[in-house]
Amino acid sequence: MEASLREVLTGFDASVISTLASNDVRSLDDAKLLSVDDLKELGFSLGVRNRLLRTIADANFNPLLAVKGSFEKTSGSMKNLLDSGLFALGIGPGTPTDLAKFKGTFDFGGEDAGSLQRRNVLYPCWDTNENGFLSLAETDQGIKVALIEALKSSKDGERIWKRFRKSYIRAFVDAADAAPQRTKKATTMKGGKRRVVSDDDYVTRREFRLLICYLSIYATMYELFALLDGRSEGITVDDDNRISRSEWDAGLPTIIRASESWAPFVALQGVTKATFDKVDTNKGGMITLTEFCEWIENAEKAAKTETGKLLGIGE
DSSP: OOHHHHHHTTTSOHHHHHHHHHTTOOSHHHHTTOOHHHHHHTTOOHHHHHHHHHHHHHHHOOGGGOOOOOOSOOOSSHHHHHHHTGGGGOOOTTOOHHHHHHHHHTOOOSSSHHHHHHHHHHHHHHOTTOSSOBOHHHHHHHHHHHHHHHHTOHHHHHHHHHHTGGGHHHHHHHHHTTSOOOOOOOEEEETTEEEEOOGGGSBOGGGHHHHHHHHHHHHHHHHHHHHHGGGSSSOOTTOOSEEOHHHHHHHHHHHHHHHTTTOOOGGGTTOOTTHHHHHOTTOSSSEEHHHHHHHHHHHHHHTTOHHHHHHTTTO
């Protein structure tokens, strides 16, 4: 076995290395040709298969390939919309540290070779029950593992996973609804019974790229919300997951600065104290995360920005 592959496999049990070598997997080039089915045939457990695929992908990933797609304005196909709207994934000047770490972990929403390779590896790793669909629980766990591995720290990875967790369900639901539902006879187990799976309840492989894009967009929205909630950056004891009028007024200078750099959302342009009443759609005197995100989404869609087109896919 070549030294480069052996180095990549440092930390794996000797039996794993022996099995690969005995099946003529002796170089990185050999290893990167392995599929999920190949590893299954070699007798590796699900956990070992996922770890091997991630490790090999990271070893072969060339960050110079990770350009974030075209910024030309296009319309029509999901591919073109994703390419043209990827500016929302950028890490601009002044981006809060935790948000930058989160976005940096999920910076492979483009159509370049490096991004495609990482998604092709990641999807089956996240699909832990191997039914071809991603559930919200599988996505949540996949995000956690990806952060821990990217940041090379269980403590930091889990902290950031928890920090942005409230934004994941919005990203998941929007991505799952993006592509038209197809009739599939895939089934899953629930309470000991079998049932037909609707792909609108899950993220399919063709929706996975959109999910990766949405994760960064909604994490950015949540970061803005957290800056206002409790009048502080991040999550503190003063947060109650609602924005009061006084919190809104106090945080205006902060979100105005953000709108000029790392959060260029249309809704934030010209925002004032009076905007509070527009965002508080249920007139409850407090702005919820749902109201805040819908306010930003609706403005992007109305202005027909590239982010708005992304968020409107499937509607």
